[in-house]
Amino acid sequence: MNKLRTVILVIIDIFMVNMAYLLSINITFYERFTEIATIYQNDVLAVTIIYLICFISFKMYSSLWHLTGTDEFLLGAGGGILAGALVILYTRNIGATIPLNVCVIGTMLTCILVLGYRVLYRVYRRTLLYVPYKYSNDQQRVMIIGAGSAGTMIINEMLSRRNLKLNPILLIDDADFKQGKRISGVKVEGKREDIIRLAEEQEIDTIIIAIPSIDNENKRKILEICKKANCKIKIIPGIYEIISGEATVSKIKDVELEDLLGREQVVLDNKGISEYLNNKIVLVTGAGGSIGSELCRQIVQFGPKLLILLDIYENTVYDIQNELRYDYPNLNIKVLIGSVRDKDRLKEIFNRYNINVVFHAAAHKHVPLMEDSPKEAIKNNVFGTLNLVNISHIKCVEKFVLISTDKAVNPTNIMGATKRLCEMIIQSYNTISETEFVAVRFGNVLGSNGSVIPLFKKQIKNGGPVTVTHKNITRYFMLIPEAAQLVLQAGGFAKGGEIFVLDMGKPVKIYDLAMDLIKLSGLEPHRDIKIKITGLRPGEKLYEELLMSEEGLLNTNHKKIYIGRPTFDSIENLSKKLSDLKDILEENDEEKVKEKLKQIVPTYKEPSEVNEVAITNNEIVD
Template sequence: MSFWRQRQAGNLPRIAVMLHDLFMVWACWRLLHAARYALLDDVPSNPLFDFNVAVVLLAQALAFRYVGLYRGLWRFASVADLVSIFKASFIGVIAIVLVLSYKRLDGVPVSVLIAYPFALAILLGGPRLLYRSWKDYLAVQSDASARRVLVLGAGHAAESLVKDLRRSGDYEAVGLLDDSLHLQGAKLQGIPILGTLDDVASVARETAAKLLVIAIPTLDATGMQRVIALCESTGLPFRTVPRLNDLMEGSSLPGQLKEVAIEDLLGRQPIQPDWELVRGWLRGRTVLVTGAGGSIGSELCRQCARHGVARIVLLEISEFLMLNIRGELCRNFPHLQVECVLGDCGDPTLVRHALSEHRPDTVFHAAAYKQVPLLEGNLREAVRNNTLATDCMARACLEHEVDNFVFISTDKAVDPASALGASKRYAELICQSLNQKKGTRYVTVRFGNVLGSVGSVVPLFREQIRRGGPVTVTDPEVSRYFMTIPEACLLILQAAASSSRGAIYMLDMGEPILIRDLARQMIRLAGKQPDTDIAIVYTGLRPGEKLHESLFYSDENSRPTSHPKVLEAGIREFSAEQVLGNITRLREAVAAYDVAAMLEILSATVPEYSPLQEAVGAPLAGANVVPFPSKEAGRN
């Protein structure tokens, strides 16, 4: 839209605004003089224009320019504009007094000078507010087909929402609901508060609302679950306003309505890292991220770029994922230096070349296979990619004097019952074994399931619901810990920036979530009813799966850290010589595709590993029933 069209759309031309304001200055000055002498018999001359009037106009025009009064638009006049008007009025009267003081304010009554800034503020602010109210009214009246909206909440978010709805012209707010008793019967932006949240069904019928909008961004998970249940009882579609974190991360825009996400219902309070510590640690560094195109790896790249690294080296085996993350980083962070290394992080030659060529300060090792049932039938790949590739990267970092090696692990490594858990636990032991008093600092970060990652349960359930069901759950009692991708990456950065050598860190993830409850919530969010519109089918635990996961071993003696949401695990006793010595045997077994030997080495090195299925090399059970409905984190 051109500059002229923008003005035609509701913004007054700036020259007209300036002329209006100068006219009001002149009128204010003359009217105050007229009022001052109105009751006197001997009235001095009050010319329409003289030297004093010229001084007043010039001084006030300069004051308007100084405070930036004309940067705002009448269409969106607000309290900030009124403050600028008051400021300009007081600056103007001070300038007038200083200029006219050379002739001792001859002919200028003190009462006029005292009343002038207040009268001028009213004359300038009144038309602006009237113009905005008129435009808001026209916006509401311009579209008779505007969708009728009932707003849940009556706080600051609701006030902003009502303003945005009026400006859009596509929606009409017909009422608000709030549980605060002192607000009942009041009005917000002219919209009545018609009852409490429990009244939503009856009020929605009475107002003929077609859409419900939840405008309470501070709700915790329990409160959100209650509000969602109330909204569902009406049978109407519902949306919510974005949270502050969504706006800051760029995942939502101001004024944009969004569907309620499953993350809003799981009780996960956003983690707030020590930003000063994280930025101070990252600023100016070169970091290398393995698995840089995956769910965790790509978010790590974004977070590092956002918080001050000078250069990011992407190590990724998939050229498609590599191109995606490289393009995104170059587009959003044009001053960031991005280097690409295409290949397998388990290739010693490639790894040595990447480290010697780019000299990273920190390596984030996020590349891994993560699908529990699939890896049960592919033990060799679990060992090769999760254990041996970690050993390759970790030893190369020590050889090339990399400052920090951060290994991304999983809660499946605690009392492992699967190939994934055992291979990841072995990798944890490698990092702790290589850790020395000097040289590379090895840090392990262990967390649970990641919502929305590739192959994870949420996108699987979403796709099953889209197809009309059934939604497949392995067992009615199965539960998992959950966290979001950004939250997981913030934990990694926080732990890496503040950790001690060889430590294992874990996020305080609250209570585990029953997968059946997760399925039911997602079905309801899709506007369906569980067991009525969408069936839930229980398929039985698959190879390698446990009913419940643990965050720590019982003898790790977890303890708090300087961050209230980050816990540190104590180092369990183990033989570093055995861990490192068995690597050679493990490589030989992988080269020979000797599954029995691999299983024997894993069991000897990780004695707590107790496979739930005997046939570790057996085909994937249940593959014809469930297309890997992972209760696990997806590929990083």
């Protein structure tokens, strides 16, 4: 189809070039037309070839002329003028002497005819498509925020591709000088404060935010306004789409909750991170998980000598292996299958590889599941960590970074209590080891495996209801790449024994997240999608904390990373308690296991105790 279109354009251009020169002869030498036309006939082939070569050189056959703009027009004019100049040189030195005024006027007429029919073609297409399309009832009515380059590209594509069923109705832009102006027939009708009113007046179905360079704070503010318009909201991902010329409808994505969070981009001390990762052998446990896999993506950018991916589940670690090998063909990577619960497997790995840095992300993390299987949580999280810490200590690993959680602070569930015990293990070992043992504590990450966001999306897709355990339940959230980057940065700050606490921003109501996701889908909560309160799950508390009262906070050189003061048992005392816990695991009495865990982790309480206090003290975020 493209080749046929090019052939047709070439044939039309040949006709237009020669028609232009014949018209020029008729205008300047009307009475001698036959004589001058005979002279021109001798060089008609050379003139035609010169013009075609110039047109090809100026890419006139590779442009989408139904989307033609200033660039295409200037290229066409440049090609025509250059060809006309070459024709004059040719006729003066090699060919027959065609009168100069014929060549000059012929050049001008060629540009007018060759560019003219192309522009008329665009006018024809726009008239044919735009008028019935503009008033069609089967199109989504679209408001575009941003009357810049991205907005222009999006409008042009919508108007030229009817199958998209997207009808650009109006533009929104905060610039005063753009108000009332039109882009491809679409008018700029207001600023951000007019979004809700115009969306209602114009019966808008979809809002597209087409400002790739927008900062996170302004994006969040605009999204907060758009949420109230009861429209489906979409967004162009980033500035690179404009730079690469790819700001097309296919690149537009649904607005995600991370866009609403408006979190600043993390700025890293790359030199500090590189010093402990570059040319080092790095082990990541749980490498197939959400955090583990993102850690791997971030670590490879600092040039490790060897990156070892350890996981018990082969499918996910296989996926991240393929991704890394595709993106980094020269990367030295080793994927190992094994469990941190297996001492012999860990000894085998550490004996084979002289590991310098360990990132320990492997853990059972689902709160309700671990309430039903407490022994498995303890075996994997506590004794798996103990195995890994012990072998790292014996082999004198340089740094050991434990991925912890806000659920370890004043835990109300088995999972949180086991992670708090893991923190105690690494702090205790740090007092006797050459290895720098540290933990990094943060809350929920958006989009991680098993998190609430994918569940909500699936429920909305299925027509609801969206299930929330409690209307007042709150959680801290951050992005997966942000969490991984800050973990690497904390590792660079580590001196040993610290629990690094990441700045999670303000806690967010899960109920509000459900409301936002429904609105972002262009639906109305409680009318289109119901929200059902199901009650707190086993071990679940209404709010999470990032710091225990006795820990306090110390600043680091990074504004998003803090240090909690060490609170731990001596290694001898803790080892005795862990030995007792291990013996109790053999007794097959889950209640006894929980009681022992509460003795070791004195801040471990029943959810009812903490939740009742929270409600009484009004500690729930409104």
